[in-house]
Amino acid sequence: MEAKLLPNYIAPSYYPEALLGFIGAVPVGSRADTGTLRTSSKVKQSGTRRLILAVDDAALDRLEELVDTHGSGRSARQAFEQIRRLEEFASPALSTVLRSDLGDDTTGDESSVWEAVLHPRAVRSGEPVPVDDDALERWITLVESRGGSVHTEFLRQVGGLTFMPIRASLTEAPELARFNPLRVLRPMPAIRPRPRFGLRSGSRVIPPATHGALADVTTVAVFDGGVHHSDDSGLFPIPVLDLTPEVADADDLDHGTGVTGAVLYGLLAAGGQAQQPPLPVESFRVMPPPYDAGDLDGYWILDRIKETLAEGKHKLVNLSLGPTLAVEDDMEPNRWTAELDQLAWERDIVFVVAAGNDGNQHPETGLHRVQVPADMANAVSVGACDAPAPDRPWARAPYSSMGPGRPGNRIQPLGVQFGGVDDRMFDVLRADGSFLEASGTSFSAPVVTHALADLATRLPRVNSSVLRAFAAHFAERHRAYKARQDELGFGRLPLSFADALDCGPDQVHVLFVDQIARGDILGYQLPLPRSFSSEAKMSITLAYASPVEPTQPTEYTSASLELTLRPNRNMFRFSPSQGSSEKARIADLTSAEARALLTSGWTSGQEPVTKTLTGSASLNESDLRDSGKWETLRHHRVSFAAGEVDDARLEVRYVARRAGALDGSPTEVPFAIIVSVSDPAATGTLYDDVAAQFAALRPVQRVAGRVRLRGGRQNSWY
Structure with a gap:
């Protein structure tokens, strides 16, 4: 069965775990879809997903009863509340499974090769389990009963999915596509043609x-x-x-x-x-x-x-x-x-x-x-x-x-x-x-x-x-x-x-190579010297490798490395006392203004204020994804006014997900960050100032040795 989420609830923290657990539905994948996103300021079409669920008759009975009664007992009421996150609950549509245009000019009698992809049958210890032998035998029997054949020698299983080429006619494809464990049935693509010479x-x-x-x-x-x-x-x-x-x-x-x-x-x-x-x-x-x-x-x-x-x-x-x-x-x-x-x-x-x-x-x-x-x-x-x-x-x-x-x-x-x-x-x-x-x-x-x-x-x-x-x-x-x-x-x-x-006198490139464990926050001081008081431009590129979940095309990458830029160690957000009508302010923690605010009962944040890297301050999950929240390669460019930077640091945080929900299992992800800083005023001192203050930095020289691969917690600066 497929449960379509409203776009408002696609974040991993909104995953309807209580509902699925209460009725006994096992999530074995998802599909991409679109729906109507409604917020206080706008209504628009937005990306969402359908959860693909393995259920038995008892699970469907429990769902029907839950809808009728609104739930009795704490767990049932909690499950019922999560029904609000679903737009529909239905069997997969034939048009979703069969990816072929049955044109009027096609007889469909000739057999051709199709790629069949079958769902996992279960999830164990967080990992999808491929379809069992009994279901495979039923699938093979169905294909052969419709005059087709199965290339069992090319059966391949990836991330819980089973990929299997079959030979069948176009006219029989709709009947084959009704096989319930089937995720998709599509024509087998050819290898790309060569360019002409x-x-x-x-x-x-x-x-x-x-x-x-x-x-x-x-x-x-x-x-x-x-x-x-x-x-x-x-x-x-x-x-x-x-x-x-x-x-x-x-x-x-x-x-x-x-x-x-x-x-x-x-x-x-x-x-x-x-x-x-x-x-x-x-x-x-x-x-x-x-x-x-x-x-x-x-x-x-x-x-x-x-x-x-x-x-x-x-x-x-x-x-x-x-x-x-x-x-x-x-x-x-x-x-x-x-x-x-x-x-x-x-x-x-x-x-x-x-x-x-x-x-x-x-x-x-x-x-x-x-x-x-x-x-x-x-x-x-x-x-x-x-x-x-x-x-x-x-x-x-x-x-x-x-x-x-x-x-x-x-x-x-x-x-x-x-x-x-x-x-x-x-x-x-x-x-x-x-x-x-x-x-x-x-x-x-x-x-x-x-x-x-x-x-x-x-x-x-x-x-x-x-x-x-x-x-x-x-x-x-x-x-x-x-x-x-x-x-x-x-x-x-x-x-x-x-x-x-090679860096000129008004620019610096720094490479960080590291790895991060789930839930950790790592901080890196950025190469802008304290003595530097001019305007500055900075570009930041993050790249990392991520495990992938082929069953979850909208949640394909399992890792998200979130970047936070804190440009000034002394700039904090101050909040007024509870009940006050005044708005929060940003002030230098060492200034007389900050001392006066603290004396008046204001409280300061625990960390220096941040500078936005995503280009959008929205907390909407759709916007965050559009700005690259789960992308394995990200590039940002920021400008700093004169005096805005003091001991700037970049923080990296690792969030993991599995099957679309937040994941707490321990994993480590390797990553690299390149930071470039330039001086638009061309004062000619930036590189020397950075080299003088950051003694750990070393110029890159050609190395003709064996490659160092992952391993260890060593943090490298170049």
Whole structure:
């Protein structure tokens, strides 16, 4: 059954736990929906969710009795009060489960491959339990009785959900969709088509003067079409592993070679010399897969990616392929997104994912949105722009897929990089050093992978959160940044982060790397010296990895790191005595005004006042989510008036949720924060003043050692 919440009650603290417990309903998931949000000042349509509940007949009887009697006894009355939070309680609609348009011109007699997703059957110790064997057998029997077949060899279970490909005709799909444990039945998507290549004349690239990678802090994995062999070019002296038994396809090899070349060398120019690759790269050939397009190829490729990454060797992964499936407003769980997000969390892997090339589709179709798995919460998704840095003006390439993305990472793509356009194509490297030309996010993504690989060699401590934070923080904002965030994400991503590690006399960049336990509050002093009395500008980027719940698409990320900025250690809020008509004031705790207020019976707050980072002071849950409360990547910019700052500090608090309710179980989340401070007056002393006052800070120098991953409670400043 499904219980639709009113939008006023979507916060975890409003979860109707008493009601569900009283009637004996077990929450096994949720769906995205919309409803009418009513507050004292406005009425508007807003996002909400449907709770998916496993119930028996007795639970329905108790619910009916509760509605009729309004509850007798304390627990019953408490349960009845929570009914006010529901708009409806009903069986799932057929149109919700079946995701296919039964057009008049379709006979539906031909069988095709569908993806069936089944609900968990229960929850134990807070974890969803997949559907049992009895229900699976009933499902298989139903499919076969309607003339279909089930690919049991590809049954996969993720986060309590069961994903299973089946073959059935379109005319039988509505009957199959009535199977009650079924969450969704949708056509199986094909792997995205390759960009088309054109020939290009021009002088060849000279291989690097030095063989091998600059450092070995980790190894980069590229899953694509393989690499053309060339005995004498010296450009691709890397392992190429064939994971597919199929004979290599020439176009797939062109694509894989170009993608791998961009990972190794970044953006190349004809006639130049390639620089030494920053990290070792391994190419895994998964194209063509041993299945027909639109059949089981997506499942097979994802299995190969998982098997390879389970070895733990690769911490940076380039994916310039994926299903032809745009993220939808209903945000139904997807196996690619869920499994790779879980891998990213468990193994601290950075996936750099091409956003897709359907951005020129009509918005009403929804096909212009970023494509799976670029909707991951823990990844770097890359769109395409029409010019590389530092060329201006620049804009989104017309084909580049757009946001918003999935909750947990709504700003999608994270950013854009040059991917070629009709009048300025991308130079696609070939094995012999010559070029083809093409355009697509397939090529913008590996350019970013190369930049992040180079960054990993320059920092003394690297994890996935650090790399994601750098990407967002140092992206070049477009002049129409706010209006075009769904097109450009955080902006145009750097070709190299080397310049970001150098500070001028009027700027400071500081990186914090840490991890936080649930319920903790950590504080960090910000790099503004006490002697600094001018105006200042500050930008703050937070990135963290989060566990995910595929059964809860609107509550997809389980962790929220809340940021609080306290700019002045002495500025406090003072409240008048009870019954007074006077309004609260903010005053310097050391001032005569503060002493007079305290003498008159006023009380001061326990902590210094805060400066808003979200852009909205509203406490409405919908507004908080829109401003990024549960997003794993956040960027804020603030300005300070002269004299406003004194021992500024940034606080981080970790709140967890599970199944949409607040969670108290102990967990730790790694995170990275980058803070940049600049002096608009250009007095030329900011960097020196910070270095003099904060002796713990150390300039970043290139490190060519083993990567330090999660662990310990060490707090690092750079």
